[in-house]
Amino acid sequence: MKKRIAVLASGRGSNFQAVIDAIRAGTLKVSCAALITDNPHAYAITRAQSAKIPVVIVDYSRYPSREEYERALLSAMQQVSPDLVVLAGYMRILGGEIVRAFPGRMINIHPALLPSFTGLHGQRQALDHGVKVAGCTVHFVDECLDGGPIIVQHCVPVLENDDEDTLAERILHYEHRCLPEAIRLFCEDRLVIEGRRVRIR
């Protein structure tokens, strides 16, 4: 039986598209059960519709409090009941209750070499810090922001004339490879979490 994933995305959704493309190409043998988004204007919705993937919109702006939003989001996620939740450009911090509902079954793509440059604007933080290599990380989600065990990383050079956009683009190219790869490893039951380390069998 193919494993089922749910993708959470808030905006452009190019990482989501990379997952769709890998499924289409047959390199990723999973079924994408839903796109769940907090943003009714996310371009990711258009991508889901073109790929005939069900869309669930939990519009953040329509809830009076973060707690109520998160309750609705958790219930939407539980209804989809995926084997794996994939955060692909989901731009909010998930509350502990949601994270605890999918232990070892939720992964995130981050545009920096963790544990450096957590949170927003990882690429800008890398430039500002003056590092010579940057990159991306796919990791399991735990209750620590961008802090869970690391599955896949890829590094790229930071070039002399880089600005945030050129660096982000260079990193994004590898995000689009690393995310489907991490999903594939998970869905083939090849990831073993041993403390902070993820062993690939």
Ligand code: GRF
């Ligand atoms: C990516 O850089 C991802 O690493 C970060 O947000 C960005 C989302 O881009 N979390 P996209 O929506 O997948 O195009």
